[in-house]
Amino acid sequence: MTSAAAPGAGPFDHRMAVFGSHDEFLARALPFLAEGLAARHEPPPVVIAAPGNLDLLRDALGPAAGGVGLVPHTEWYTGSAANAIARGAGYLAEHAGPGGRIHLLMEPVWGGRAGRSPRETAEWIRYEALVNLLFAPLATTALCAYDTRVVGATVVAAARRTHPDCAVYEDPLRIAAELDAVPLPAPPAAADRIPGPAPADGAVRTWATVQGLAPAEAEVFATAVAEAAAALGPVDRVLLWTDGPACVCELRPVRRVEDPLAGFVPPPDAASGQGRGLWFARQMCAYVDVRDEPGGTSVRLQYG
Template sequence: MMSTGTSARPAAAEGHFDHRMAVFGSDEAFVAAALPFLAEGLAAPDEPPPVAIAAPGLLAALRDALGTDARNIGFIDHTDWYTGTAANAVAQGAGYLAANAGPGGRAHLLMEPDWAGRAGRSARESTEWIRYESLANLLFAPFATTVLCAYDNRTAGPAVVDAARRAHPGTGVYEQPPVLVRELDAVPLPPPPRAAVGLSGPEEVRAWAAGRGLPSAEAEVFTHAVVAAAAAHGPVVEILAWGDAPACVCELWLCRAVADPLAGFVPPGSAEPGPEQGLWFTRQVCAYVDVRDGAPGDRARIRVQYA
């Protein structure tokens, strides 16, 4: 089961989300980009101290450069912040702003995803993080939050950096989120394996998941995740299932498209995700949720993979 963080929303905002990007190839270049950004945050009215979220080595270099001024900055190891999926990162960010930001969501956050870890472990995972970067422009648009996304090309790599530029305004190659997300979703999913079995409802999903090796509590969570997706975007024509624990997969075939690119990414009002929150809950507790709408007239699909 993935880390869920918190899903509370920050207070209503006045201003706009300022989403920046810095690319660097050395600790010194990281510090050179970070120092003026943090100084800007320290000088901003009605804001809490700025926070740097990055790899431990980069944070150490930043502390050294700041000297005694480091006491005015928050430092968070990025493995403590990015503890699960890209959808979990949305919840983490929203929860942090709700608890700590100034009026209207005012805060300066320097953020480096863990490209040497989860975010960069596969092309599929990296795609999810680029999706998160792109959708952040919509999700946090009402809030006066300033974010500098730090990309270390020693770990992220040129393909990820090039894709990330398209998710950040002001880079010269920025794409509007619906355009970029639609492009990411145009990549076909592999077909279900021949061994996939058809299931008819929650009880069969629960029994199948337990039979494939998920402990009973996790089989229950996975069942709720599948049911939540179906309830939000059904009716469901067919459920196919395959895989072994922990990578159990259910694919829902739907009568209608999932037209909203933000489906399952908008934080609800309650602090803890529950099955009644539809695809938000599904994205919070499962490692992968793929949505494919297909051509007009085709059945849509939601593919849910537990881990």
């Protein structure tokens, strides 16, 4: 997957369905699945949704349900928004037809991680916006399902801005910039400082272990920091602190991070363990925030 094209310029068909009852869900889902089943050169459509909605589809489809993939959304959306992007890309590479052709009905777990806090919700809105760029070269047809019995009106309104079939759709980069305009809390005055131009080998791991992370988790956090630092180049400042149970590292690179998709596109050699950079950090950390500031760019990693 490559980073990409102007909004709406590629074949990716990204739709939105809003429903507030079982009947409304079926009224949107069944025609979509019929479209996918009739599409040439495509594998069977797949539904990633709440278990109750999967049961509705099984009953409505009857014997035809065997021709549709049905996946509980709690088995798909198991981590961060960046994890969901990576999982989607991997699934398309392995299961989609030529050019990424497949119909996917996708219902995030808004009652779980994605809806746990305004912070989490903002990251999932970012996910919905950026997939328009990340998957633009692919001929995938995705229908994102929003249940108003679970998702609030504010989230639905924000999500409409991220789907090209909605009248209020906006440039994904504009939405990402709006989300990034929300300031992060300042690092605490007591934050520990590690000298640059890169975190010393073992220093982050040792610090994280002292803070109470298990050795394996401390190793993952330290690796995420090291990968991010290697991708960013020399850093002026490395700060470490705790935020509740989470460990946080802020890197201040010498050069700015210009690519708004940095860390969302897997590098070609990611599987080899080399050059994984911000992509690895986004996969391992709950949050990776890249902020442009008057003095440069700050990159903040939160683990846990």
